[in-house]
Amino acid sequence: MQRVCVFCGASSGRLPAYAEAARSFGAAAAARGLGVVYGGGRVGLMGAVADGALSRGGEVIGVIPQELVDRELAHSGLSELRIVGSLHERKAVMAELADGFVALPGGFGTLDELLEQLTWSQLGVHGKPIGLLDVEEYWRPLIGLARHATAEGFVRETDLAAIAVATDAEGLLDRLERLTREARPRPKWSPPPEP
Secondary structure, three states: OOOEEEOOOOOOOHHHHHHHHHHHHHHHHHOOOOOOEEEEEOOOOHHHHHHHHOOOOOEEEEEEHHHHHHHOOOOOOEEEEEOOOHHHHHHHOOOOHEEEEEEOOOOHHHHHHHHHHHHHHOOOOOOEEEEEEEHHHHHHHHHHHHHHHOOOOOOOOHHHEEEEEEEEHHHHHHHHHHHHHOOOOOOOOOOOOOO
């Protein structure tokens, strides 16, 4: 894995631990020589991830729609800032640039980005590793829902097992590297047999 795409909030959230974890993740990725691809913002957890990676001399590529640049939300100190026309284009460019994906705490936008990559993985569109940085058990409700969906026959066990989860940056990066080494083309989704 050469670059990791980070999905996270443009807000810092309620707990200081969220921003601390975001900075720590950016710094840890850069220390391992991994480039960071993210949404290009200077605020919230987005800015913290970028600043953490930049503080360790890491490559940071931001991808941001022109509308958000116009609102002066773009980070001005990145290795590269790619300005795109829409949120859809942003997601496509981020996915193309990345070798793996990590979700930190965030809102609906973060969930949208994460779930799209999980769906693409399930369908065999890509075999890139996906991880959750479970800061202060932020992702526990989603993990519970995913387990429920698996138990009810909507998500395969192999798809659930392919999501790396850790509470700290180093642990998550270790798990992603392991998944990268094990990665192979995933079968296309097929519906389960009729009962």
